Amino acid sequence: MQCVYGEAGPRASPVSPQADGAGNNGLYDALDLLLMHRFATVTALQLFPSAEATHVWQNILPVSAHTEPLLMHGILALAGMDLARMDSDARSTYRTRAFHHQQMGLSIFQDMLQGDSAAQIHTVFPFSLMLVILAFASAHSEAAEPSVDAILDLFALFRGPRALATANYTAIAESEYYVLLRPNDTKPPPGLSDEVVRQAEKLRAIGSDDIARLATKQLAEAIEVSAQRFDLRVIGRWPAMLSEHFFARLKQHHPEALIVLSHYSIVLAAFRDRWWVGPWDRMLLSAVSRALPESEQTRLDWRMEQLESVLDRHAGVSDQVESKT
Template identity: 20%
Template sequence: MTWLGNGDPDARQSSSTRSRVLPETGNPPCQSVSIDAFIPPLVKSRSTTPTIPPARTTASQSQPNTRIYAQYRLVMDHSISPCPPPGGELNIQDLELMMQWCTTTYRSVSRNSTVEGIWQGVVPREAMRHPFLMHGILALSALHLASATSSNTGASKEDYLRTAKSHQQQAVAGLAKVADHLDRSNCNAAFALSSIMVVFAFAFQGNPIPTVNTQSNALDALMDIFQFTRGSIDVQGEIIEWVADGEFSALLEYDNSQPKMPDTSRLAIMSLARRNTNLATKDPTHEKDVYDATINHLGFSLDKLARGGETMIIAFQWIFRIPSRYVELVRERKPFALAILAHYAVIIHSLRGHWWIGEWGTRLIRDIGQHLDAGWRESISWVIDATGCYIPPV
């Protein structure tokens, strides 16, 4: 496996070289941004460790893209106050977080071993030039450490969570600054951060600690993540051709090496399509076109899953492609919208081995089951068979 995905032997750095991912001491601190009102004051650095390099800014970049910022705030729990970050300076904890990324967390966003080198070495190197990406790396690393911290050390766990939120806010603020000025110089950093933040969203909302996850049900939490994730396509859509033409191109390649599974989903998709037609016949207000599009995309995703497609890509592609109206129908708890979502939960369930997904699929299926009566539960029988999830009687 090549380190960068481009076959360059010089890019295979030694472990000692790869560990030097932080800038040299003496760099100037980050330039302040006009979104300070949204970012809490940072704690003073506890050491004389290096600073994050300043972002390249121009007069035209002085105003952040508030729409991007608003999308990324959706999944955050505002009952948890973030640890104040150190005015752009990295401290000992930040060094710990970077070590965590380079040894473990990078695998969280690597779909397989062929691209691990990019996430482990190239992305941190890119983060040296773009502070918003550096903060994204540190945010996910802190959340990963929080998830792995024993429950009997609650203070340490909460410290990591506060740190994760702090770095996440700074990453979002930094991305908002450049979102309207994306080019070849920052496209890789923006692409990497948007991917990291999607994983962060699932992990943060799925955190089992009551003080962090105030959402009482998986449905509302997932819809927030959907809205947040769909917002990131605005960033990725503008830069995808640049990314495909550069050092990160391997991240966009389709993986044909995954093992194939028996395709039992086609009959389930056909059943959903028939039910959609029947509902439209009985109810002229039934939004058949919205459901048709959603079912078609779901059928495509489940088919790719059965043929051995990369599960992470499949899971996120469906979120990007579904009509926005469908998300509203789920929020309105329309039974047919929920039945379709239960079928999507099979894909989420197949990712349960990832720490940032865990029992998301099971939680989602159970929550959906509680909103469906006996008649509608029949429509998700394939879901129950495919996942083995148990739904308590109504």
């Protein structure tokens, strides 16, 4: 039989890893293939550590990304940030490509939010989580540490997934993405250490009015959860649940509110070993120290050194819990 080839369709031209990805007319090149391989084999395993959530990141989302450009851009951005920390020689290349995909995804994301986001919830909800992770990861290699105001901008990202989940809870609950919202964990949590109990009690005693008491109660609960389970979602619990009144105090750099904020570093320290969290506990503590005048530190009996020792004892506790369970 005669062998006849059909007309060749459009293909992406081979490009070097130094390409910036801006001129490929929406197609993906060799560097993007490398990023997808990294995501499926390494990056996805380091996002949410529960087995159910890892299955979603590693298997469900890459398949969905085949037909959803928003998810594809998010996946490749995450992998680019992950690789940027591993390869010093190509760090600039990976970061540039990661930011390229993040910006491409943001453009699509904003268009979807302006339209019928409920109809696209299975796409916009996972991407909203990716944005939070990307914000954490990108700060690691910045020349300057984040300020309190920059950290509060990050908190605003946490409130996005919460709003989407609240408005579309039924649709998410009936999908495979539900494990990204609520874990399926039936194991009894281990007991709390004396140090964690002391810090939680100290926090609960700080609140001087109903607004502060609610914020400190919520943060104390988050600290306790971070010491008992290896669920990274606890990182976003406190920023997402904060009342607008307390959030306003943080924006105004209210001294007592900043003291409360400094204790959020304990939650972050529990997940220091995760690549996208890394040294965020120390960066937060340093930002509060710069924003809080020395006179207020003295008046409120707040010393950065005391919390630093707590962070070091609490660091990596989530991975210790994971290995035990």
